Amino acid sequence: MVTLGHFLLLSGLLMAVGLYGVLTRRNLIAVLMSVEILLNAAALAFASVAAFRDPHLFAGQVFALFVIVVAAAELSIGFAILLNVYRTHGAVTDDAISEMRG
Amino acid sequence: MSLTAFYALAAFALVFAIFAVTTANMVRAAFSLAITFFLIAGLYLLLGSPALAAIQFMVNASAIPIMTLFIIMMTQSRSSAGPRTWQIAAGLLAAAAALVFFKGAVGHGDGQITPVSPETLGVNLLQAALLLFEVASVLLLLAMVGAIVLARRRAG
Numbered sequence: 001m002v003t004l005g006h007f008l009l010l011s012g013l014l015m016a017v018g019l020y021g022v023l024t025r026r027n028l029i030a031v032l033m034s035v036e037i038l039l040n041a042a043a044l045a046f047a048s049v050a051a052f053r054d055p056h057l058f059a060g061q062v063f064a065l066f067v068i069v070v071a072a073a074e075l076s077i078g079f080a081i082l083l084n085v086y087r088t089h090g091a092v093t094d095d096a097i098s099e100m101r102g
Numbered sequence: 103m104s105l106t107a108f109y110a111l112a113a114f115a116l117v118f119a120i121f122a123v124t125t126a127n128m129v130r131a132a133f134s135l136a137i138t139f140f141l142i143a144g145l146y147l148l149l150g151s152p153a154l155a156a157i158q159f160m161v162n163a164s165a166i167p168i169m170t171l172f173i174i175m176m177t178q179s180r181s182s183a184g185p186r187t188w189q190i191a192a193g194l195l196a197a198a199a200a201l202v203f204f205k206g207a208v209g210h211g212d213g214q215i216t217p218v219s220p221e222t223l224g225v226n227l228l229q230a231a232l233l234l235f236e237v238a239s240v241l242l243l244l245a246m247v248g249a250i251v252l253a254r255r256r257a258g
Binding site for chain 1: 222252
C-alpha cells in the first residue's frame with residue numbers, strides 16, 4: 001500500500017537533487033531548470049498531503065496548481081533576463097555576471 | 103499494484119532528475135527534465151487527481167521544456183561547464199541537509215488516498231480560492247507583458 005511517507009520521501013529526494021543542481025550548475029539556464037525541480041517537489045508534497053489528509057477541501061492540490069502557475073511566470077521572466085545577459089555579456093554562465101556594471 | 107507503479111515512477115523520476123542536474127549537455131538535460139515532469143504527472147494520477155496530472159502534463163512536461171530548448175538555442179549554450187570542487191561540496195551538504203529535514207516524513211504510514219474529480223477541484227478553485235485564482239491570472243498577464251518588454255530588442 002502506498003502511504004503518505006512514500007510520497008513525502010520522494011518529494012524530499014527530488015528537493016535534494018534540485019538543491020544540488022542549483023548549487024553546482026554553472027550555466028544559468030541549468031540553474032533555472034534546477035529551480036523547476038525544487039518547485040515541482042514542493043507541489044508534489046502539497047498534492048500528496050491533500051490527497052491523504054484533506055478529503056473534503058483538497059486545499060493542497062489547489063495550492064499545487066498555483067505553484068505550477070508561479071513556476072511558469074518565474075521561468076518566463078528568468079529566461080527573458082537571461083536573454084538580456086546573453087546580449088550584454090555574450091554568455092549565460094556565472095562567470096559572465098560576476099561583475100556588476102551600470 | 104499501486105506500490106509497484108509508485109516505485110517505478112519514483113525511481114525513473116529520480117534517475118532522470120539526477121541526470122538533468124549532472125549532465126554537461128544542456129539539450130539532454132532539458133529533455134530528461136521533461137521526462138521527470140511527465141513521470142510526476144503519472145504520480146499525480148496515482149494520487150487520484152487527473153486534473154492536476156493533465157495540467158502538469160500540459161504546462162511542466164510540454165510547454166516549459168519547449169521554452170527551455172528555445173532559450174538554449176537562442177543563447178547558444180550547448181554545454182554547461184563542470185562544477186568547481188567547492189560547489190560539489192556545498193551541493194552535497196545542502197542535499198544532505200534537505201534529506202535530514204525530510205527524515206521525519208517517512209513515519210506517516212497510515213491514511214488512505216481520496217480521489218478528487220476535476221469537478222470538485224474546479225469548484226474548490228472558484229469558491230474557496232477565487233481571490234487567489236484572480237491574483238494568479240493577473241500574475242500570468244504581468245509575467246507575459248514583462249517577458250515581452252524585457253526580451254524586446256532595443257532600438258539603436
